[in-house]
Amino acid sequence: MSTYAQTADQEQGPPHVHHMDPVTAYHAAKFGMWLFLATEVLLFGGLFAAFAVYRWYYLSEFHHASHHLNWQLGAVNTLVLLFSSFTAALAVDAAQHGDNARVRKNLLFTICCGCIFLVIKYFEWSAKYHHGLFPGTAEFNGAEFNQAYKSFFGLYYCMTGLHAFHVIAGMGLLFWVFRKAQRNRFSADYYTPVEVGALYWHLVDLIWIYLFPLLYLVG
């Protein structure tokens, strides 16, 4: 068992694993994360496919329903996530240069942007809730409520909700990387967690890049 565990005197350089060399381990981890992102694309893909179908069914209603969303807040959130992706990329760059302080600074920016995103998202959701545009409220579930609106807001909450869950997961992952950077773990020889964590964070950004125009702009 001990062959898998990281030993104390190995705080610099890649962790020792018994079944592959460090370079292979780096590429395996990165390739594994790309595959995982592929699964995430298809997880959200089902929602995009459903959105395409119901948009085709209820074209004009979807357009009207999308006017209930606040595109200004959506745009601000887009910029926040784009900036967080930028700092995540810079964190990788810092790690590649072995600058753990800069890794910490950039990851902190990224995580803070994630928080800002979630706070704005929270205000958007609660505003919708107060207008009765929320599945589960009596008015929304009533028989007389527009069916197309049920579809649109059902998809809206599922898509943004699943996305928000990924934002939270990504922040957790980056925080774990941040803790490693606090121990000055990264160097030009070893920065796998930074790169893999950043890859995951970029996916969160990528999904939002499509969600924003679909939900807020063209509906």
Next chain:
Amino acid sequence: MSHHHGSHSHDDISHELGHVVPYKVYATVFGSLVALTVITVAVSRVDFGVLNIVIAMLVASVKAMLVALFFMHLKYEKPITWMFAFFPIFLLGLLIGGVFLDNPFRSDPTVHVSAPAASSGAAAHH
């Protein structure tokens, strides 16, 4: 520790760590992403009919490509990573394509809207 890949080379096995991208590239990409966001919002304020969704998705795809190519370093990855990055998008296209081979061609595509209780009961299928 084992180095069982030693001097032997496989097409999909590398011997170096990742590519270091100049800082300027990241900054340029971020600037372009912001510009494209402004563009997509501006265009959506004008009514182009069906073209609105097409333009919005095109701009989104350009932004997505920028993020993937530079922030995610896809530009410097091996072909196998490209394959696994784009194959799910192809599969998603298949899913949407297959569904759209069905719904628009039904004899009455809106049947489930007008007759909500039409298809109740547990149909058993294999």
Next chain:
Amino acid sequence: MSSQCTAGTCNSCHDDDHNYLKYPKGFWSWVTTVDHKRIGLLYLFTILIFFFVAGVFALLVRTELMHAGRDIMDAETYNMFFTLHGAIMIFLFIVPGIPATMGNFLLPLMIGAKDVAFPRLNLMSYYIYVLGAIMALVALIRPIGPEGLQKFLAGLGLIGPVDTGWTFYAPYSLQSGSSVIWMTGAAFVLGFSSILTGLNFVVTVHKLRAPGMSWDRLPVFVWATYATAIIQTLATPVVGITLLLLIMERAMGVGIFNPQLGGDPVLFEHFFWFYSHPVVYIMVLPAFGVVGEIIPVFSRKPIFGYRAVCYASLAIAFIGFLVWAHHMFVAGISDTSAIYFSAATFFVAVPTAVKVFNWVSTMYKGSIRFESPMLYAMGFVFLFMVAGTTGIYLATLAVDVFYHDTYFVVAHFHYTIQGGAVIGLMAALHFWFPKMSDKMYNETLARFAWVLDFVGFNLTFLPQFVLGMEGMPRRYYDYLPQFEPLHQISTVGSYVNAIGYTAALMNLLFAALFSKRKAPSNPYNSLSLEWQTQSPPLHENFKETPVVTDWTYGYGEPVEGGSH
């Protein structure tokens, strides 16, 4: 030329203290193991328990169908029992099936690696599987006890055994007064486990092949498992989101699939089958790989058309993504799509037939030994051919309109999945048993059990083709008197089949626990890498990383050095 590993000479000297069964020691070392071989065994024991449980439900269902009218249970119980049978067999036994058990055990050994790429992730996927299994079992239990407790459980969505069948079709799954949320949640969690296993295997095959183990030297089992892993990784997320949406719909009233809320129930079927058609290839592709390994060894001939066999695995995986709506011909989909999906389905037959022809051609003029693994492999080829040809009937649009939801489909499905995947797993267990345990089982009993399996299986399901052609609908509790004789044959066949499986598995279990007959490292003189290391393999698989100089199927060719 057939000499496999040049640097592996030391791999033949035995080191019994460090074989994976003995090292490291202790119960804790097993439940926290990150060794792919031990994880394979953990999976094996778990799924075989579920195989037994779901098998018992199948026997109860068959017993009820022995005579027209009520035999041993009422109609509601019957609905629950066939759901239990289907859901447990599919989600807990056959989807993890060969990849999680034999794939885990063999994949790193076959490519000359020390482990899979992410060993801890591998252990995590096992425990995610266990969590999913527990959730599934909870969903299949009727809550009992004081009213307060029952109210509390109902608040958690636990309101009774699921009665939707394993397909959870909307809108019934949205209305059913049963623990659908838990069952679909379980399927989601199990899917996550399947994704992680698949991801691990894809990375392992790409990154951890031993020196010289190029793609055109990979054993066909590795190719098949690789193709399976791609489906696991890329198809499962779609059913994941589908089930999540179903849960949201039941819990929150989101309107995606419920027509009363503006949804389209047929869309559920599209999404469901986009995964669940490829998933039958997750079940059966690894069995193709197993058979592709066994037939050359017991025919002493190189596998015929190696490249065709390998590429056919990828082709089957790919075409599997293009054909899903052939499950929905009578669900109200448009004629346009029905015609496309019917036509596309015929293309599955091409790579599948390529494989069958290759197996048969491998046996042609071979020096065949009819030992139990080979018997199971040949049984597989026969049963799978029946499955494939009856699949052509069901792919045919006009014919399927009649056959849909009849016993014909039930028979076809069981020929594919039991005749294919389960018989494939039995073949694999008999073939690699000496490698996994270093013991030999009783060959006579194994062959006898095979006869019972083969005869019992055909006795169970051949009559069901006829029943289906005569119009017997599937999933019915009761039937017209003219169907009774064939139902009786089928029920008797299922008993014979059950005795066969029990005998075969007991034989293996007793051999593993009590047999004194040590198996040599390579009892069948196989050339592939997993047989070149000791039995049971070392904790780290190989003492020295093997260097591969040739493919693994050089049987019947002149041997240099006489080492084989």
